[in-house]
Amino acid sequence: MSQYKIIFTGPVGAGKTTAIASISDSAPIQTDASASDMTKSRKAATTVAMDYGIMKLSGGEKLHLYGTPGQERFDFMWDILKTGGIGLILLLDNTRADPFQDMRFFLEAFKDFIEETHVAIGVTQMDLSSTPTIEAYHMQLQSLGINPPVFAADARNKNDISILIQALLYSLDPGLQE
Numbered sequence: 001m002s003q004y005k006i007i008f009t010g011p012v013g014a015g016k017t018t019a020i021a022s023i024s025d026s027a028p029i030q031t032d033a034s035a036s037d038m039t040k041s042r043k044a045a046t047t048v049a050m051d052y053g054i055m056k057l058s059g060g061e062k063l064h065l066y067g068t069p070g071q072e073r074f075d076f077m078w079d080i081l082k083t084g085g086i087g088l089i090l091l092l093d094n095t096r097a098d099p100f101q102d103m104r105f106f107l108e109a110f111k112d113f114i115e116e117t118h119v120a121i122g123v124t125q126m127d128l129s130s131t132p133t134i135e136a137y138h139m140q141l142q143s144l145g146i147n148p149p150v151f152a153a154d155a156r157n158k159n160d161i162s163i164l165i166q167a168l169l170y171s172l173d174p175g176l177q178e
Helices: 016-023 076-082 099-109 111-116 134-143 158-172
Strands: 003-009 029-034 045-056 062-067 087-093 119-124 150-152
Touching: 003 016, 003 076, 016 045, 016 062, 016 087, 016 158, 087 099, 087 158, 099 111, 099 119, 099 134, 119 134, 119 158, 134 150, 150 158
Parallel strands: 003 062, 003 087, 087 119, 119 150
Antiparallel strands: 029 045, 045 062
8 A cells, every 4th residue: 555645835824724624534633723923814723833634545545645834934844744745735825915926935945845746736715816817827837937737726625625636646647547
């Protein structure tokens, strides 16, 4: 039985904890604490170490899903969590002041990891803010010289998160079958 590790990252409030909870086949482990800085204007609690869930695949394989804290002050956890990972899901909140800046920041922060593996991007909160568009994200990514899969994603929707994970897995191995 094979086991693999996927990392979820992105800014505070992008939906990492929710995405892992929506797709995990067991109750996820969450390390939330009361927000004590400017984060509390967005939400009452925030991830301080990691989120963890398991997704069971046909054939007995397991995907271990790890969510990073979104705050840069917890970036020491990013290096710990990405060790042994096969790829990255980057979630971006479309309602934030500059989601492209968030995207560039996290792509740079995880650049070496992405170069060794792959990344798929999910844009959340598009129901609350339809701009920038997915096409605009593609254009920004092209200007950075990369072309990862990018989707609108509702972190609460298991199917949306499943599509993101499948896109990541297919980019790792285009010969994969459903």
